[in-house]
Amino acid sequence: MSKGKVVLKLANDISTDIIYPGRFMATVLPTETPQFAFADDKAFNQLLNEGGVPAGSFIVAGDNFGCGSSREQAASCIKGYDITVVARNFARIFLQNSINVGLQMIICPDINAAEGDELEVRENKVWNLASGESFDIQPLPAARQAIIDAGGLIPYTRKLMLERAGQAL
C-alpha cells in the first residue's frame, strides 16, 4: 500500500478558497487546475509546480477539510499531484467531489502527524512511521466505495446509463 511523507500540515476548516482561490475559477479542466493548487501559499504552490512533491505524498488536515464552495477544482487540483489527503473529517461536497474525481482521501478521526513524518496506509490504518503510532481509518459507506471501485463517477455513470438504456458498453 501507499507510503509517503507529509508535505503539508493544515489546521481545521480549510476552505476551498484556500485550496483553489476563486480568482482561478475560470480554469476548469482537471488537466489545467493543478498549477493553481494552494496558490495563496506561495512556497507550497511553487514546490508543487516545480515537481518537488513526489506522487504518494500526504497532506494532513484537521476537521472539516474542504468547506465552502462546491468548486470541483479544489479536488482535481490536488488529484493532479497524486497526493492523498488525510483529515479528521471532510466537508460534504468536497468529500463527494473527491470520490467522484478519484482524489485519494482518508477519513482518520485521530490522525496525529507533523510535516516531514512518513506515513503508510495498510490494514485499514494510517501508520505514522516517525512516531510508531497507528490510527484507524473510517470506512466509506458501501455506495460511495462502489464509485471509487469503478474508477470514479464518470465510468460508474457510463455503465449505469448504458445498463438503463439496455445497451452494453
Added chain:
Amino acid sequence: MAMTYVQKLLARACDKDSVATGDILELPVHLAMSHENAALVINQFNEIYRGTSREPSVWDPDRIAIIFDHRVPAESSKTATNHKKTRGFVQQQGISKFHDVRGDVGGICHQILPENGYVRPGQILVGTDSHTTTHGALGAFAFGIGATEMAAVWALGSILNVEVPGTIKVVVNGQLPDGVYAKDLILHVIGTLSAEGANFKVIEFHGETISNLPTSGRLVLCNMSVEAGATAGVVPPDEETVRYLRDEAGVEGELELLAADTDAEYDRVVEIDAAQLGPQIACPHTVDNVKPIDGVKGKKINQIVVGSCTNGRLDDIEIVARTLRGKQVAEGTRLLVFPASWRIYTDAMDAGYLGDLIKAGAVVCNPGCGPCLGIHQGALGDDEVALATTNRNFKGRMGNPGAEVFLCSPAVAAASALSGVITDPREVN
C-alpha cells in the same frame, strides 16, 4: 413512523412510505442548476458518453437551469470562451431555463430561480453551487453538488447515493427587535452550531418568528445554512410560501405543502429567543467567528459591500437607500451595491433607491456575484478591511488573502457607510 419535513419530502420523492436517517436513496431530480461552471459540467458530461455509441443528450432540457452570474460581463477571454461554449450547448440541447448576460432576465442564480417560479415546495433541487441551500426557503430539498456529479444528473435524471440526513431543528420565537434582521439570526445560529456543526445534516427552521418572516428573510436563513456545514436548510412551506410563489414568482397550479410530524425525532433542537438578539458580525477568517456588534464597533472599514445571493434583494437595498438618502458615504470608505438580479435592480431604480445610493456616493454595480468572490470587480487591497452583507469571509475571499472581511446585515452596512467604522444601526437615526 414520525418523520421530519425533509424525510417526508424524500419519501414522497422516491415513492416510499417512509425513510429514516442514514438510508441511501437515488432521487429523481426536479431541477438541476449550474452557473459558469456549466463549462466543466459539459466537459464531464461528454466524457460520460465517450467510447459509447450514444450521442450526449440531457435527460430533460426543461429541468436544467443555467445562469451566468459569477463573472458577468466576462472579465477575461477565458470566461468569455466558457460562456460561448455553454451557449452553444444550451442551444444544441434545447435547454429552456437559460439566463444569459442580459438586463432583462439576468442575475444571481439563487435569486433567478425563486423569482422566476422555478422552485416549488417538495422539489429535489441540485445545483453546482454550495449556496443552493437557499431554495429550501420555499420548501425544496436543495443542495450543492460538484460538476461531475451534475454531469451524472444530466445523463441519468437522478442523483445517486443521497444519504437521508439527520435534522437539526432551530426554533425561533419572539419578535426581532428594530435594527435586527434575518441575517443577524442566521449569523447567531452559525456561531452557535460552528462551521461544521451541521455537517451532513439538514437545518429545519420552525417557530413564530419564522412564520412571520417574509420569503426574502427565509432565503437568507437557508442560503447561509451551508456555512454551518448543512447539506440543506429548509423552511416547511406555509401561507407565506404560497403568497410569494403566487404573487412574486407567478406560479400557478397546485402546490403540495407537506409538514413535519409533530412527534418527529431531531438530532438536536436549538431554541432562540429573537427578542434577545442584537446585530451580529462574523469576524475574519471564518463565518462561525460571530460576535455581537459591541465587540467590534468602531473598526475602520475601507470597503462596504451590499449585495450577493444572501442580501441583495429589494428590501435589503431599501434599508441602505433609506439610511443614506440625503447623506454621504464617509470619506475614505467605498460603498459598492450589487443587486441580486436585474429585476431587483429595475425595481430599486423605479423606487428611487438607486438614485439615493448613487447621490450618496455609492457605486451601484451590475447584478451578478461581483465583489462577493473578488475575481471580477471590487477586489480588496493589501491589509484592507471590508464589511459585507455577503456570506463568506474566508481568507482570500474578495480576491486578497492579505485583506480582512467582516460579515453583517444591510442595516449594519448602511450605518457603517455613513461613519466609515463598524456602527450599530440602533444608534443611528
